Amino acid sequence: xxxxxxxxxxxxxxxxxxxxxxxxxxxxxxxxxxxxxxxxxxxxxxxxxxxxxxxxxxxxxxxxxxxxxxxxxxxxxxxxxxxxxxxxxxxxxxxxxxxxxxxxxxxxxxxxxxxxxxxxxxx
Amino acid sequence: xxxxxxxxxxxxxxxxxxxxxxxxxxxxxxxxxxxxxxxxxxxxxxxxxxxxxxxxxxxxxxxxxxxxxxxxxxxxxxxxxxxxxxxxxxxxxxxxxxxxxxxxxxxxxxxxxxxxxxxxxxx
Numbered sequence: 001x002x003x004x005x006x007x008x009x010x011x012x013x014x015x016x017x018x019x020x021x022x023x024x025x026x027x028x029x030x031x032x033x034x035x036x037x038x039x040x041x042x043x044x045x046x047x048x049x050x051x052x053x054x055x056x057x058x059x060x061x062x063x064x065x066x067x068x069x070x071x072x073x074x075x076x077x078x079x080x081x082x083x084x085x086x087x088x089x090x091x092x093x094x095x096x097x098x099x100x101x102x103x104x105x106x107x108x109x110x111x112x113x114x115x116x117x118x119x120x121x122x123x
Numbered sequence: 124x125x126x127x128x129x130x131x132x133x134x135x136x137x138x139x140x141x142x143x144x145x146x147x148x149x150x151x152x153x154x155x156x157x158x159x160x161x162x163x164x165x166x167x168x169x170x171x172x173x174x175x176x177x178x179x180x181x182x183x184x185x186x187x188x189x190x191x192x193x194x195x196x197x198x199x200x201x202x203x204x205x206x207x208x209x210x211x212x213x214x215x216x217x218x219x220x221x222x223x224x225x226x227x228x229x230x231x232x233x234x235x236x237x238x239x240x241x242x243x244x245x246x
Contacts, residue, residue, distance in 0.1 A: 032196075034193045034194075036191045036193060036204070039189065039191065041193075066162065066242055068159045068162065068240045068242070070157045070159060070164075070238045070240065071157075072195065072197065072225060072237075072238060073155075073197055073200075073225070073227075073237055073238075074195065074196055074197030074198075074200075075197075077196075077197075079202075079223070079225060079238050079240070081159070081221075081223055081240040081242065083221065083242050083244055096219075096244050098204075098206065098221035098242070098244065100202070100204055100223045100240075102195060102196070102202060104196075114195075114196055115193045115195060115196075115202050117191045117193065117202070117204040117223075119189055119191070119204065119206050119221070121206055121219050121221065121244045
């Protein structure tokens, strides 16, 4: 599978999980994983998912605009850079966001998220 | 120097160089460096700087809004995620942008850019 296709497949899976079964994101992080969410630093799968499931909105939909990917130079890792729109239930306007992931292969042939930085781009 | 201060210092240096002496950015990339600029993939310091110096605007000013950084897990590398506004000379409105850098230490005690992804967030 070529890296761009793989990055798009990961991004599709990530946001579908976020929008439909947020606790399921736990499978995509590990103990060494880091999330910086709007400037707040959080480490470890359990803490990250606790943060993501406690955000002050229940229903949302991520619509992806762009996905860029590059090899990170570490253990066949991939850097994935996403821009898109986040629509919260009951809100008229979508929020623009940017997010980057550093994906590391697992022995099982999938990937986990080592680094994750999320920012809203207040338009 | 703590990583956040270092990331901010790099970002300040990068955009000051971009805005005042774009060819000087060559010193911040190496042969293995990758830039994805609005979806276009470019490799190598020389090609990257050729791209950046041939952009269809001469004068610009980057104003930084946020800088986030995390260790990348490779050779003391750092992931730096930036959001900000790009003001082009003669244009009324600034363009929002997001950019990520993967910085790798050099033997000389500074850093070079291994990965660089730039995207405008059309507001």
